[in-house]
Amino acid sequence: MPMLRKNTRRAALALSLLASTAGFAAAEDFVLGLATGQTGGLAAYDQPSLAGLKLAIDEINARGGLGGKYPVKLEIKDTRSDTAAAVQAAQELVDQGVNAIITPCDADPSIAAGQITQGAEIPTFTFCGSTPTITSAVGDFMFGTYPADNAQALVLAEFAAKKGYKSAYVLKSADSAYTLKLPEYFATAFEAAGGKVLEQSTYTMGQQDFGAEVTKIKGLNPQPDVIMTAAYEPDFPAFIKQLRAAGVTAPVLGSDGIDTPTTLSLGSVADGLVHTTAGFAVPGSSLEAFNAKYKQATGKEPDTVYIANGYEIGLILDAAAKVAASPRGRDLRDAIANLENVEGVTGPITYKGTAGMPVRSISLVEVKGGARSLVEAVVPEAAKVPAP
Amino acid sequence: MDLLLQHVINAVSLGGTYALLSLGLAIVFSIIGLINFAHGELMTAAGYTIFFMLAAGVSLPLAIVFAIVAVAILAMGIERVAFRPMRKADMTGLLITSFAMSMILQAFFQNAIGARPRAVAMPEALSGVVNLGSVHLGIIPLMSISITVVALVALNLFLKHTVMGITMRAAAEDIDVVRLLGLKAGRVVATSFAVSGVLAATAAFLWVAQRGSVDPLMGFVPVLKAFVATIVGGLGSLTGAVAGGMLLGIVEVLAQVVLPPSMVEFRDAFVLGFVILLLLVRPQGLLPAPTGRRS
Known part of the structure; x- marks a missing residue:
């Protein structure tokens, strides 16, 4: 059946083209792009945040991906804690067509990178940036996770x-x-x-x-x-x-x-x-359980709550992907913005009714x-x- | 009056730390004409050495001695690996090499030890106070003043009364003549790095005692202050470096005290503005080296 073979080949070609525009992703992969400072002055915050996020992504992928549907691939770029480099990295991630982006634990690079991701309509999280103007200066595609x-x-x-x-x-x-x-x-x-x-x-x-x-x-x-x-x-x-x-x-x-x-x-x-x-591990709390899990997984003592906060970004994306009509763009943004009482390790996290900085316990x-x-x-x- | 005395102690103690730092930069500059921007990372290395020693249960004085020795050796190692091959290079080449060294060490600390600050638990006694009437004098400022004095006296004795010290002063005047006299120039340079390492480690202890932690980027601010102080004092001049460090400390504290609250956030602008004014009047710095070398 030459006709069918030709069609299959065409489909394969189209698929591979699609894949190449998405960078590397297969059809249903969720590509999470990171433009964060893994070296330089922000590394003290962005490194532990990434360690927590990675743990969450590993667990989520073991369950079949975000919302059980979309396996996550991380695309990690180091901004060297430089704002201009954060903007460039965000632009590259936008060009690769990633589903969501994470920016550093600081207002300046997050707002600068957010200008690009907002225009491209890609939901963006700051790792642990806590300045409330981050979301108001950027727009409705920008979200914080850490207590403002x-x-x-x-x-x-x-x-x-x-x-x-x-x-x-x-x-x-x-x-x-x-x-x-x-x-x-x-x-x-x-x-x-x-x-x-x-x-x-x-x-x-x-x-x-x-x-x-x-x-x-x-x-x-x-x-x-x-x-x-x-x-x-x-x-x-x-x-x-x-x-x-x-x-x-x-x-x-x-x-x-x-x-x-x-x-x-x-x-x-x-x-x-x-x-x-952002969270204090009292005996019997989920944060205490998380800290024990982190230590078991990495062999390192969790010395900061940024690790748990990075982990919670994974949980937030997971909860949003469950209800989102599609795992990208406005659908994903709306899903995140309407989340209520997501069970994080430091307590429930709510975005509904906020301007992007979550309501959560302090x-x-x-x-x-x-x-x-x-x-x-x-x-x-x-x-x-x-x-x- | 009490308040004035308190401010004077603050100024002298901060100036003393700056003096130690700028002296470390100046001693290397006087010999090979290099501002070593990796000097800050020598401090960081000393901080980590103290941290690991204390964590291993070593007593603080022993940890400090160990840090001084280790950092002197590290400084000589850096000279051997990075600067000796560049001996014939021009000023710019040396400067860039020192920046590269600084970045390599920072990246090493971040990846090998960790990006988060490490707590250095100083003995409780160091947070104490000496009460003189109604004036409270912190142990740390008093210690930093006395350590500065001891270090300066020791360095002075070394430079004036030992063969190596006298050779170093001669090399600062003219290293080629030192070579012609059959003295080993390489050894003089290595010693200047070792001395700068000793000064960096001493300053690092005072710095860490104040801040209570060590992190990979800790050396940036002090080396910047030291750089400004050496410029103010006169590049290549050791007495100038001490004077520059003291002056910078005094001007910083003075600015903090006299500026109205709404202006205090521009303190550094005022301090650096003062430095510019001073350089307009004395382009070579306060007490320039006789050879008047500039980078």
Whole structure:
């Protein structure tokens, strides 16, 4: 049957053409493109996020793919933590026709890459970028996964109000969106809750020496009831050491950036410190089970919650692919935007009714004696969250 | 008055750390005319050595000594592998080699040890305070001032009273003449790298004691500060490097203190603006080397 053979050949040719435009994918593969910083300054965030995501993808593929239907192929590009390289990588991924894209754990490269993926109508996630303007600056194809800065700030401000703190000193840095905006959201929420911000002062990231700021705080009369900052390593340890050395005893509130082993190694200066985090593994929690699973799979101790967050992106895509009419474009975008209570390892994750930054629980933990304990886990009330 | 004393201590302690760093850059520059941008990675290597030693249960003083020795050897190794083959190259070639070395070491740290910062648990006593009346003096600033003084005195003795030290000073004046006199130039260069390694490791300890952790990119900021300080002080001049480091520390603390809160975020712009003004008045830096070499 020459006719049929010819048709088959044509079909094969068409298929292979189709495959070549999709890069390498077979018909029903779901290609997840990553333009993230696996080397350079963002590697500390993007590497663990990728490790978690890979674990999720392995499990999902073992179950037959996203939604049981679409086996996932990862197309990983390293941006060297450079924003221009992130844009270029995103463009290459768009040209390959990938189904979804993941951008780095930072606002600048995510917004820049998002400009391209939004135009190409490809659903895009930032790995753990938490600046709420990431989604508002890009558009309806951009999604966050990590608890947003303004939500964290609200949780901290409500905690401060509940503790009866009336006045606050806020330390921020204009060197990154996270270190600048989170304290500003805190100031807004704290004043909305009836508190008073005495002063907002700034530091330079990596400056190492906080002597001048600390001497200034020490000179305040009256002393603030609480000091709030979103500084993280290496700035935060240097700050709190010098603060306590100067004899300032006001309690300190921090954000999820200090959810690291270093904070616990600081000794007594960190005692009483309260900070937010995306998830805290209390005994019997799914996060604890995940951490055990990760250790078994990789042989490494999970030292940051970014691993679990990367894993949850896999779960979110899986949940969306189950209900999406097709695994790409507007269908996939709509499916993600309507997700409610996806069972993540840190708690339920909801996109329905948000502008792309999910509603999810945020844990408040207290540091004491080189260990953390859970103060409370809260799902922030959407109406009270400061506007981005 | 108390507040003033506190600010002075802050300024001198920060300036002292910068002085150690810029001295490490200057000592190599004075001999072979190279600004070694991998100097920051020598610090990182010292930080990791302290981290691994402490994790293995070694006491802190021993870990510091070990880090100093290890990094001095590493610095000589880098000289041997990367810079010696480039000895005949021009300034640009050497500079690019040092950038390459810096990136290679960063990538090595990220892939071999990990991208996440590692906590270096310093003894509780280091976070302590000495109370002088109403003035609280942190142990770490006091330590960084005294370590800086000890390091500077030791280096001075070495340069003035040992044969190798005197040879190094001669080489800084004119390395070709040193060669003609039958002294081994290669050994002089290697020693200058070893000394820069010792200074980098010493500064790294002070740096890590403040920040409590070590990460692969830790060396970037300090080497930048050291570079500015050596330029301010006068390239190739050792006393200049110390003066430049001190001045930079003092100006940074001063800017933080006197600028109104709304301007503090532009602190670095003011500091670097001051550096530019200073260079307009003294293009060779504060205390330039007599040979006036510039890259």
